[in-house]
Amino acid sequence: MMSRPSVHPVDAPSLTNDAAAAMPRVRMKDFQGMGGTLGGLLLRLCQFGFAVVSLCVMATTSDFPSVTAFSYLVAAVSLQSLWSLLLAIADIYALLVRRSFRNPGLVSFFTIGDAITSTLTFAAACASAGITVLIGNDLDRCSVNHCKRFMSATAMAFLSWFAVSPSFFLNFWSLASQ
Amino acid sequence: MMSRPSVHPVDAPSLTNDAAAAMPRVRMKDFQGMGGTLGGLLLRLCQFGFAVVSLCVMATTSDFPSVTAFSYLVAAVSLQSLWSLLLAIADIYALLVRRSFRNPGLVSFFTIGDAITSTLTFAAACASAGITVLIGNDLDRCSVNHCKRFMSATAMAFLSWFAVSPSFFLNFWSLASQ
Numbered sequence: 001m002m003s004r005p006s007v008h009p010v011d012a013p014s015l016t017n018d019a020a021a022a023m024p025r026v027r028m029k030d031f032q033g034m035g036g037t038l039g040g041l042l043l044r045l046c047q048f049g050f051a052v053v054s055l056c057v058m059a060t061t062s063d064f065p066s067v068t069a070f071s072y073l074v075a076a077v078s079l080q081s082l083w084s085l086l087l088a089i090a091d092i093y094a095l096l097v098r099r100s101f102r103n104p105g106l107v108s109f110f111t112i113g114d115a116i117t118s119t120l121t122f123a124a125a126c127a128s129a130g131i132t133v134l135i136g137n138d139l140d141r142c143s144v145n146h147c148k149r150f151m152s153a154t155a156m157a158f159l160s161w162f163a164v165s166p167s168f169f170l171n172f173w174s175l176a177s178q
Numbered sequence: 179m180m181s182r183p184s185v186h187p188v189d190a191p192s193l194t195n196d197a198a199a200a201m202p203r204v205r206m207k208d209f210q211g212m213g214g215t216l217g218g219l220l221l222r223l224c225q226f227g228f229a230v231v232s233l234c235v236m237a238t239t240s241d242f243p244s245v246t247a248f249s250y251l252v253a254a255v256s257l258q259s260l261w262s263l264l265l266a267i268a269d270i271y272a273l274l275v276r277r278s279f280r281n282p283g284l285v286s287f288f289t290i291g292d293a294i295t296s297t298l299t300f301a302a303a304c305a306s307a308g309i310t311v312l313i314g315n316d317l318d319r320c321s322v323n324h325c326k327r328f329m330s331a332t333a334m335a336f337l338s339w340f341a342v343s344p345s346f347f348l349n350f351w352s353l354a355s356q
Contacts, residue, residue, distance in 0.1 A: 127308025176354030
């Protein structure tokens with residue numbers, strides 16, 4: 001049993017309330033877009049959505065396994081969608097229990113994961129874009145290839161990368177400014 | 179004219195010396211690899227060297243203008259080599275006058291420039307890699323193309339990007355931890 005003071009001063013509760021009300025204004029680290037905020041959840045859902053659309057569009061073309069870069073795009077956006085889905089679930093959990101991720105180890109883990117998945121997605125999108133432009137503009141063989149699908153999948157992968165970048169930079173910034 | 183004290187206490191110079199000697203140990207922000215240090219200069223020279231080799235190897239192939247991604251690689255590594263050369267000169271100047279870049283505006287400028295050039299170089303390297311793999315592995319047409327040169331130019335562009343990343347992350351970190 002903990003010992004408690006039996007006499008409560010009158011102004012003690014009001015002091016505690018003031019301190020609790022002033023707390024969120026004093027520490028400015030928890031801005032929108034970081035893990036555990038509504039903005040962060042929206043970013044994760046955008047990443048997941050774009051990656052899944054890119055995956056579906058590319059995987060439904062019949063000849064993607066014949067080109068290494070397109071197979072790599074499928075692998076990269078699969079990994080990206082899994083990662084974003086996991087972190088979206090973590091964000092929903094954090095929002096439900098009204099907590100935010102302040103643990104430096106956890107934020108480092110998120111930052112490194114974001115860095116790896118975003119680099120892979122960007123590399124895959126660039127490689128696919130190079131080949132799509134080669135087929136479409138340089139060789140002019142869009143009639144025998146699914147150029148529009150390749151373009152759409154590439155564009156979606158780029159959009160997914162655009163949505164990962166803010167998450168990564170916000171996490172990295174909060175890690176550095178701790 | 180500023181007024182100066184005409185009487186100098188005996189222990190005043192020794193105090194100043196102590197403070198000057200303790201200063202570099204207290205502020206830990208100026209570690210190797212940042213702008214204005216020898217490590218930073220070496221990084222810039224690596225970036226410049228790899229970018230110039232990539233540019234030369236790619237530009238001496240006769241058929242690079244027929245592929246958009248290869249032309250883009252030439253443009254991107256040209257920009258990268260110019261940027262790295264300029265910052266190498268700035269680093270040499272800073273080393274000669276024994277100063278470091280502490281101005282947040284200047285560090286922001288370096289960070290944004292590094293982010294842009296490294297993203298462009300990485301995108302160009304990925305697009306070239308996709309096309310090189312397409313020509314070499316998927317279509318198996320290395321006999322009629324300069325596969326080895328394309329590969330070398332791509333690899334050098336990737337190495338240049340590897341050398342830019344530490345500069346970018348150190349600048350960004352020092353910006354965030356200010």
